[in-house]
Each structure stands twice: as structure tokens, then as C-alpha cells.
Amino acid sequence: MNLRFRLAALALALLSFLPQARADEGLWLPLLLKQLNEADMQKKGLKLTADQIYSINQGSLKDAVVQFGGGCTGEIVSSQGLLLTNHHCGYSQIQQHSSVENDYLTKGYWAMTREQELPNPGLTATFIVKMEDVTSQVLAGVPTANVQEADREKLVQANIQRVAQAAVQGTHYQAFIRPFYNGNEYYLFVTEVFQDIRLVGAPPSSIGKFGGDTDNWAWPRHTGDFSMFRIYAGPDNKPAPYSKDNVPFTPRHHLPISLAGVQPGDFTLVFGFPGRTNEYLTSWGVEETYSVSNPAKIKVRDAKLKILAADMQASDKVRIQYAAKYASIANYWKKWIGENRGLKKLDAVTRKQQQEVTFQQWVNSGDEARKAAYGTLLPQLERSYTAARDYTLARDYVTEAALGVELVAVANSLVPLAEMVQSKVPATELATAVDKARAGVINFYRNYSAATDQKVATALLPLYATGTPTTLLPTYVKNLSKQYPGQNGWSTYVTQLYDKSRLTSNESAQALLNEVAKGNARALLDDPAVQLASAIVSNYRTAILPTYTAATDNIALLQRTYVAGLRQQQPERKFYPDANSTLRVAYGQVQPYAPADGVKYDFYTNLDGIMEKADPTNPEFEVPARLTELYQTKNYGSYAYKGSVPVAFIATNHTTGGNSGSPVINGRGELIGINFDRNWEGTMSDIMFDPDRVRNITLDVRYMLFVVDKFAGAKHLVNEMTLVSSSDQAAPEAGKKIKKVKAKRQSSTATVR
Known part of the structure; x- marks a missing residue:
């Protein structure tokens, strides 16, 4: 339709229309949380400060978050570099180690000793050391008019290369610069990239992919979508190529794990590397x-x-x-x-x-x-x-x-x-x-x-x-x-x-x-x-x-x-940049939702739902005999809630591809789940966000712990983690842990330019 005709036809009905970023929408830069989001986050239930989430001179939550490989997120959950991500994020590594004789995809894999942890050539874990607005440096000398886009981009790329190289010269760090707001701003990211990442554990696909394609992008969900790896480093705790002499990495911070669970209205924070969104498309x-x-x-x-x-x-x-x-x-x-x-x-x-x-x-x-x-x-x-x-x-x-x-x-x-x-x-x-x-x-x-x-x-x-x-x-x-x-x-x-x-x-x-x-x-x-x-x-x-x-x-x-x-038209609006595989914070609250007339979904699922879906004739819904045994004997340990084991929950966080494996953190900085999907009704959120319909789907950490401990018998891995039984008891200790790590690792980023 002709633009002028369309404008005339719609104008009278739309004079009052002015879009706003709605509640829980946004993929926010950690660097700008204090300026843009801290007050709103605390109003929703955050007990931490923006500096405890992101800091360059002190340890903070960001130091427990990594980009896993090239397209997922992972989180550090022990002082010995133990890393959690999704099963589907580690799937290719599990597959590479599998054969008809040793079918780890079907049977799962658990390293009972450090010697059994399997190397994965080419796999990396990338920490963000710091980020910085370098717009003025990148656009220095770049004409604003009378220049072809390709010629402009050549000048921009030359400046990007110069600025990025200068930022890490003389260090072991790496750096890259990405455009934001469609090239109106540019930010520098200084990174520490670890190359020795070993497979520690993965549940069988009947847990890690339970529901298969049928349940993919769907709620209710009952998938135990997690796998476990470990970051290894050289003797100096710095990145090193694979070597038998490497040792488990000592992180700046690792996430304590809450056993308290979630309720509707609870604050949730997703910290990760979302891939691509196009919220400002015409x-x-x-x-x-x-x-x-x-x-x-x-x-x-x-x-x-x-x-x-x-x-x-x-x-x-x-x-x-x-x-x-x-x-x-x-x-x-x-x-x-x-x-x-x-x-x-x-x-x-x-x-x-x-x-x-x-x-x-x-x-x-x-x-x-x-x-x-x-x-x-x-x-x-x-x-x-x-x-x-x-x-x-x-x-x-x-x-x-x-x-x-x-x-x-x-x-x-x-x-x-x-x-x-x-x-x-x-x-x-x-x-x-x-x-x-x-x-x-x-x-x-x-x-x-x-x-x-x-x-x-x-x-x-x-x-x-x-x-x-x-x-x-x-x-x-x-x-x-x-x-x-x-x-x-x-x-x-x-x-x-x-x-x-x-x-x-x-x-x-x-x-x-x-x-x-x-x-x-x-x-x-x-x-x-x-x-x-x-x-x-x-x-x-x-x-x-x-x-x-x-x-x-x-x-x-x-x-x-x-x-x-x-941005000029709407100066009062808080604009967030589209996702571009850089570290972002999304925050929201645990909430049920109603996808259609007469349909309302609860905020969580549990082990009972797995048994209700069980179908031995359908490979997507097979249930391992050991899991059935644990269910029948109610052998749930300390991971039970209302007579069953919680499996997954939903919240209003804005997520996309790349957020797979992201930690879902409560208001006190404790891990409560692992993000692994969105609901099908909300997949349009890459283009248009609807707070009434969009939900991120999270694996409850209690199901992960239950599988590792009771199903796999890998209690030694649980013993590595810092578990807290309730948020009220854990809050002071969690705060001390962050502050202690800050003091210990403060010098680690001092040389970054």
C-alpha cells in the first residue's frame, strides 16, 4: 500500500499511540544497570546493588557467567570451575564422545573422577572482564553524510580494530567491539577465553531431551535440560590449551544454589548472551x-x-x-x-x-x-x-x-x-x-x-x-x-x-x-x-x-x-539495544499465564507430570527405569516440594537464542534455575514483546540436583556446590561471599585498559 495513503487512513485512530518498553521487556547492558534499571529491579525484589551484578574492579555475578562455545551461556557453580549449561548446548560434545558401543546420548555420562572428565577440542568458555562505551572512538573521522554505507563500514571497522587491539595490548585478554542501536553506539568487550573445557556429566536423553520435538518451545515442560562441564586452566589460573597438567579453574565468583524454590511474584534475573533480536523493525x-x-x-x-x-x-x-x-x-x-x-x-x-x-x-x-x-x-x-x-x-x-x-x-x-x-x-x-x-x-x-x-x-x-x-x-x-x-x-x-x-x-x-x-x-x-x-x-x-x-x-x-x-521522538522511554550475542541482563517475575480462552497454565511442573507423560512406545517420552524407581519409592532427598520434585518453572524474563544455559538468579544472587526455552506463544518476542504471553522456561535447580545426586549417584559433584536451604538464611552469607571474592580478585582486572 502507498505510504501516504496508509498514513492518511490510520492517522485519526492513532494520534494517541506511543509505544513504551513494557514491564519485564528488555535485554539490558550490565554496564548501565545502575543508571537505567537498579531502582526498578529492586522494586521487583532484587536485594543486590547493580555493582554486585556487574563490576570491573571487584568480583560480581558477571564473573560466574560465561559464553559457552559460540551460541550458549553457562554458569560457574563451584570454586573448582564446575560449569552448568543446557543439555542441548552440550549436545554436540556429548554426541562427539558417543558411539554405538558407548552411547552417551542414550545412557548419559558421569565422570566419577577428574581423570574421567572428557576434553572437547575447540570448545571455549568466555568471561567478560569489562565493557566500555567507545562510540566516540569508533566514529572518529567517520563522515555523517555523503558516504556510501560500505565505505562508512570500512572506516568503522578500521577504527574498531585499532581500538580493540589497544585495549588488550600487553595482556592475555582478548577484545571485540559490537554495534548497538543499529550502529548508533559501539561498545568494547574485553574477554578472557578458556580453551580446556571438559565434559563432566550429562543425563540420558530420556531426561535431557524428554519431550523431544513435541514439547520443544512448549509449556508445560518436563525436560531435564542440563549438562555439566569443567573449566581447566594453566598453573597460573590463566587460559591454556588442553594439557594433562592443567588444573581446575578457580573463578572470581561462583553462584550459590538456593533450595528454597520459587513462588509467583518472585524476582528473577537472567544473565547471559542472547543472540539476535529485531525489536525495532519497521x-x-x-x-x-x-x-x-x-x-x-x-x-x-x-x-x-x-x-x-x-x-x-x-x-x-x-x-x-x-x-x-x-x-x-x-x-x-x-x-x-x-x-x-x-x-x-x-x-x-x-x-x-x-x-x-x-x-x-x-x-x-x-x-x-x-x-x-x-x-x-x-x-x-x-x-x-x-x-x-x-x-x-x-x-x-x-x-x-x-x-x-x-x-x-x-x-x-x-x-x-x-x-x-x-x-x-x-x-x-x-x-x-x-x-x-x-x-x-x-x-x-x-x-x-x-x-x-x-x-x-x-x-x-x-x-x-x-x-x-x-x-x-x-x-x-x-x-x-x-x-x-x-x-x-x-x-x-x-x-x-x-x-x-x-x-x-x-x-x-x-x-x-x-x-x-x-x-x-x-x-x-x-x-x-x-x-x-x-x-x-x-x-x-x-x-x-x-x-x-x-x-x-x-x-x-x-x-x-x-x-x-x-530515541529522539521518545526521550522519556528507556530503550534497550537489540541482542547481538553480548552479555545482557533480563529481569522479571515468576508468573503463570493464560495462552488462550479457557486455558490457564500454572507456574511450575514436577516429577508427577513426567510420569503422566511417560510412553514407552514413543522415544520422546521414554522414562528411565531408575527415575521410575525413585518416583515410586519417593526417594527425593532434600529436593522435594509438596510431595514431588519440581522440574521447571516459568517467568516473564525477555530471552532469546543464546540465553540457553543462562543462570536464572533470585533477588539475593543465588541460582534457582537454568534457562532453556521460551513458550511457543512467546517466540515472536524476538520481534515484538508481549508481557501477557511471553514466558521463559527454566529448569528448576532442585531437579538438576536430584538427577545428579539420586539418579546418577554423582553426589561428589553436588558436594562441590554451595547449597543454601532458604533465602532468608542465605542472604547475609551470599553477600559476604560476593564481597570476599571481590577483595580476593580485585587485582585480576587492574591491568585491563
Whole structure:
């Protein structure tokens, strides 16, 4: 709809509309808590100060929180570096250690001694040492007008590199800088990255994944979603590569664990590394997500998941090979479905349009400077999204459908080797690249089934060919569609592809790499999988990516201006920056909710619910015999509540991907749970938050302790932790613990610049 017409149609009804950040909404920077949030947090039940949550010169709660790997959060729960995160966050590590003979995914794993704790090459745990506003330094010398977005970004990146390097020069720390408020501000993060992270314990999947895809993104929930690792350090307590001589890390602070449980209205704080949100999208951005991108991705993943599920059920080997991949694919598939339902329920596009009406009215009522800065902003955004629409769809089909076929993906990864041969790089450089490729290929085929992937290709390649806008489809694929018409034709082509390609097994792929190492590029380029991948990716790079990048760069520039305008329009509003995988605080309260007419959910679940859901004929709802025995004998120890064991609870915290594994902390700084999900009705909170519908789902620490102690018999791990029986008794001690650690570790950050 024409913007001017739309504004005129809506204006009368929307004169009083002015959006505000609502209760419990927000992913707040710890650095700014005292300024923006401390009073509100204390009003809701926080007993600590902002300095006890985040401090750079004294130990604080932040020193017990790590970014686990690249996409989750973990928390330190002992003075010996014991780390908690979600089962699904540690899933790939558990899977890598598993085999048909030692199936830790099915049976679980518990290290009864330090010697049994398993190393995980490549896994890291990252602490935030400090954060700092460096906006003025990053934007120094960057023009504010008459500059292309790509040129501006080059200047910004040069400044970022200079500032980050200077911040950690002469130390063992690392640093990065991220944009906030769509590039209106920049913050520096100084980090300490530990490289020796060992698997300590994981429950069987019948506990850690109980409910499977059926219960994923759902409430009520009964999943024991946790795993345990340990951080190891060198003798000086600093990061060190894996070594048998490394020792358990001594943290600046570890979280005491409360056994008191939660009640409605209790304060909750989630501390973690949320991944991505887009709360300030315009109506055109929301519409693109709702109508274009999400439906395409859901359709492709739905087809792929059905094939993987069938093959995994038929073969234990395939089940183990694809367990982590399936979980990753399924997670956001279901999230996108719930997100679209939530956006529809909230009428999100219309509400964004309402915001744009009031914004345009504010622009039109201002002085000439305001009109010059923002007068044509919204029409430009509309044109940019329109220009990008087909290219966004084409990009989604390349990444989800074409490269969702593993044979195509691995073939694409090897194409640069042929290019190196053709460009006649030095023999040593080629040899190094081939050796690196060999290692990657070995890892790839360890978790690959050609038979399963062939079925995936038969389903996904036709979706790619028919879903991509015709003008953006490679000629190579158009010709295949003509040569092999219909679904049966694609099946015939795929059969020939997998019969002829040398990239369907490790052995034949290694033999092919041997020929490449000798300078035979044609051996690789003549492979039909490489030809298909090359056609798709080269077309993507020439026909799709340039226009897509130009449009999205322009959207980024306009979005930065729009967010700046919103903050100027609403000076009384507390704006929080979108999530970008940096350390954030979200806070709220334990609350039930009513998702639909006649439906109301309680705030917690317990072990009784697990037994009610138990179904030995359904792998998602199998219950281990030992857990049934503990239930029947009521052997709950000190972890019981009202005659059962609490499993999970919900609260109003604003969370997203990356918050998986985040500590959920009560008002006294004690761990009460491990965040692991959102409710399905609230998955649209990445784009629009609704306090009545959004709930984060938390594993109750009492269920975690019960499983470790009573189910696994790993009492030694519980003995490492600091348990407190009630908040009233623990408050003074918890405060002393924080203060004591502050004094002990104060010098550890003194050298950070």
C-alpha cells in the first residue's frame, strides 16, 4: 500500500499511540544497570546493588557467567570451575564422545573422577572482564553524510580494530567491539577465553531431551535440560590449551544454589548472551519475516526433518550421526512456526504501521532540521524492502534448500582448492590447504550418511528449483528441470548424482584430494556434485548477493537513522539495544499465564507430570527405569516440594537464542534455575514483546540436583556446590561471599585498559 495513503487512513485512530518498553521487556547492558534499571529491579525484589551484578574492579555475578562455545551461556557453580549449561548446548560434545558401543546420548555420562572428565577440542568458555562505551572512538573521522554505507563500514571497522587491539595490548585478554542501536553506539568487550573445557556429566536423553520435538518451545515442560562441564586452566589460573597438567579453574565468583524454590511474584534475573533480536523493525521488515522468509524456511526444514527422523529411527548409527544436526534444524523450524503464530496474534504488522504513523506525524510537526533528517525515511525503507524481497527469498532457498543438501555443501567447500590449482599457487600453499581439507572431510563423513542425504536431496532440490524466483535461478538448474521434469525426474537425477560423485564417502573423497594435491583440478571440477554446487553458488554470488547486499546495506543505513529518530521522538522511554550475542541482563517475575480462552497454565511442573507423560512406545517420552524407581519409592532427598520434585518453572524474563544455559538468579544472587526455552506463544518476542504471553522456561535447580545426586549417584559433584536451604538464611552469607571474592580478585582486572 502507498505510504501516504496508509498514513492518511490510520492517522485519526492513532494520534494517541506511543509505544513504551513494557514491564519485564528488555535485554539490558550490565554496564548501565545502575543508571537505567537498579531502582526498578529492586522494586521487583532484587536485594543486590547493580555493582554486585556487574563490576570491573571487584568480583560480581558477571564473573560466574560465561559464553559457552559460540551460541550458549553457562554458569560457574563451584570454586573448582564446575560449569552448568543446557543439555542441548552440550549436545554436540556429548554426541562427539558417543558411539554405538558407548552411547552417551542414550545412557548419559558421569565422570566419577577428574581423570574421567572428557576434553572437547575447540570448545571455549568466555568471561567478560569489562565493557566500555567507545562510540566516540569508533566514529572518529567517520563522515555523517555523503558516504556510501560500505565505505562508512570500512572506516568503522578500521577504527574498531585499532581500538580493540589497544585495549588488550600487553595482556592475555582478548577484545571485540559490537554495534548497538543499529550502529548508533559501539561498545568494547574485553574477554578472557578458556580453551580446556571438559565434559563432566550429562543425563540420558530420556531426561535431557524428554519431550523431544513435541514439547520443544512448549509449556508445560518436563525436560531435564542440563549438562555439566569443567573449566581447566594453566598453573597460573590463566587460559591454556588442553594439557594433562592443567588444573581446575578457580573463578572470581561462583553462584550459590538456593533450595528454597520459587513462588509467583518472585524476582528473577537472567544473565547471559542472547543472540539476535529485531525489536525495532519497521512494518516492512516484519512483513518480510512473516510472509516471505519464515514460510520458505519452515517448508524446507519440514521436508528435511521428516526424512531425517525416519532414517534415525531405523538405524542407531544414523541416529547418533544426525542427533545434533537434527536437533539444530528442528529447533528453529518450530520456533519460526510459533513466531509466525505470535506475530499474527499480535497483529504485529499493523502495530508497527501505527508506530510509523506517529513517527511521521512527529517528523512533520518538527522544524526543518527534523524534516531534513527523517522526512523521506519511511518511503525509502519501503522501497528498499520491496527491492530486496525476491533476493531475500532466493537467498533463503540457497542456504536452506540447496546447501541443506550435505553433498552440495561439502562440494562447495572444496571448490576453492581447484581455484588454487588453476591460479598456480605455490606447492606448499596448496599442500597446506589440501591437508586442512582432509581433516575437514574426515570430520564431515564421521557424521554423514550418503543414503540419508540422497533422500534429502530428492526432496530439497525440487523445492529449491520451484521456490526460487525464476529470474534468479541458475541456468544449470533450469536445464536440469527441463532434462528431468517433475518429481520423478528429480529423483532420477539425484540417483545419478550420488552414483557418479566421488564425494559420497570419506575414502573416495580422500582419493580425489590426492589428485588435487598433484595439481589435477579437473578431477574435482568434473565431479557432478561440484558442478551442481558451483552453478548454484556462482549464480548466488553474481545474480543474487550483489543486489541483496546493496538493498540490505541501504536498509541498515535507514534503520540506523530510524532508531536514532525513535530515541529522539521518545526521550522519556528507556530503550534497550537489540541482542547481538553480548552479555545482557533480563529481569522479571515468576508468573503463570493464560495462552488462550479457557486455558490457564500454572507456574511450575514436577516429577508427577513426567510420569503422566511417560510412553514407552514413543522415544520422546521414554522414562528411565531408575527415575521410575525413585518416583515410586519417593526417594527425593532434600529436593522435594509438596510431595514431588519440581522440574521447571516459568517467568516473564525477555530471552532469546543464546540465553540457553543462562543462570536464572533470585533477588539475593543465588541460582534457582537454568534457562532453556521460551513458550511457543512467546517466540515472536524476538520481534515484538508481549508481557501477557511471553514466558521463559527454566529448569528448576532442585531437579538438576536430584538427577545428579539420586539418579546418577554423582553426589561428589553436588558436594562441590554451595547449597543454601532458604533465602532468608542465605542472604547475609551470599553477600559476604560476593564481597570476599571481590577483595580476593580485585587485582585480576587492574591491568585491563
